[in-house]
Amino acid sequence: MVTPLPGAVGVSGLRVYEWATVDGVCGGSPHVHLTCAESYVVVEGSGRVQTLTGQGFAETALRPGVVAWFTPGTIHRLVNDGGLRIVVIMQNSGLPEAGDAVFTFPSATLANPDAYAEAASLASRDGVYAGDEDAARRRRDLAIDGFRELRGRVGEGDHAALTEFYRAAVRLKHDLFADWEQRWRTGALAAAHDTGEHLARLRVGDLGHLTEARIQVLESPAEQRFGMCGHLDVYDPSAGISPHSRRD
Template identity: 50%
Template sequence: MVSLPHPLPGAVGLSHLSAYDWEAADGVCGGSPHLHLVCTEAYVVTGGRGAVQTLSPDGYRETPLQAGAVAWFTPGTVHRMVQGGGLRITVLMQNSGLPEAGDAVFTFPPSYLDDPERYAAAAALPAVSGPEAETAALRRRDLAVEGYLVLRRALEAGDNGPYLAFQRAAARLVRAKVPAWRELWRAGALATAERTGAQLDALEAGEPGYLAGSDMYAAAPTRLGGYGMCGRRDEYALPGTTLPVPDA
């Protein structure tokens, strides 16, 4: 049984990102387009400027980002963080950081999505830091942009077929992970909600004994400048905040 003690409010996940400044094939600097299958994710912009490009059933959209802005997207929305100058973001993730623990599929071309082993090899990073990690992160970013631009052009032309096909392929890729994700959900978001229910029951009964367990917690990033999906990532080695995962 997975245990996630002392989660952040609502059992959200947390990391900090500095958007990549690598120029892609379309002349845009930014991250690796991808989607999440069961998690909503939010960007809280803490510095700089840029944008987030999204693909959804409504088509293509670009949302400007600047300090103080908050933008969020629901499962199935392809998103690409775009660098405009010093863009820095705090990322809030549903389900205890599950988006960084496997609930993410890059918009690689179909030949990768149809071959799980080929996809995994292209998505993985061989190291957590150094030139080898940077080269691999740049390579997978470029591969994701290649597939993304095909999806975007099709949506802009009124054809949502490739986008829907990508969603189906992404669902096939992660299907085997669902049992493990379910355990994380039960230990995180579900357990948090049930705990609140129990506390409300206790208050209603006039028995607030659970307050005897109140306490204060604090943490600092345990890895700075890792290679995430959207940019260089600062993360926390806290159960239920940023789960221990590869960078894919």
């Protein structure tokens, strides 16, 4: 039986893009998650995560050994100052891949679902998906345009700017909420219920779940994807788990 990662989290390896941007730094696409907290464990290189919330703009340094995390609604952008490589831990495994992220495209794009879908796609100009680098760059650069506009409005004291962005993001994803809830119920919520069941069993001396213990191993993904922030290794338990054969 395939079990989720502990706590039904999602785990990915990330090598942050080294592509230069219009504002003179290198990095990924600014975006927000509507229901998932996200954590970075920095393993190599250096960089920053730029964030935009109701408290304003902030920049947090990233270096090996640092663990940084943020809650849903935090607009974030990774900046690569040199060889930045991160292990990403996401709440609610499966939800980010199911669409729980919205790019900070300019407001006109956010207001048009068809335009948003086209801009967010990694299809090449002829409509063919091939993990196209040019498409990933275009998507990233458009998100930076919107992020700079949004950051400017927030910096000028326009308190409605974030609310407008959040409302646009919710409108874009509204049709997915039922699917997200089902994924949460069978993922993170089910994992929490399992812990409660284990505690109840232990109280009465039931050792059943202990006698069923096992280890599972995910091999390194065969290929990287073009992600929002960089080249992405996604560890997906449903894609296949290697048995642990060594016995000491």
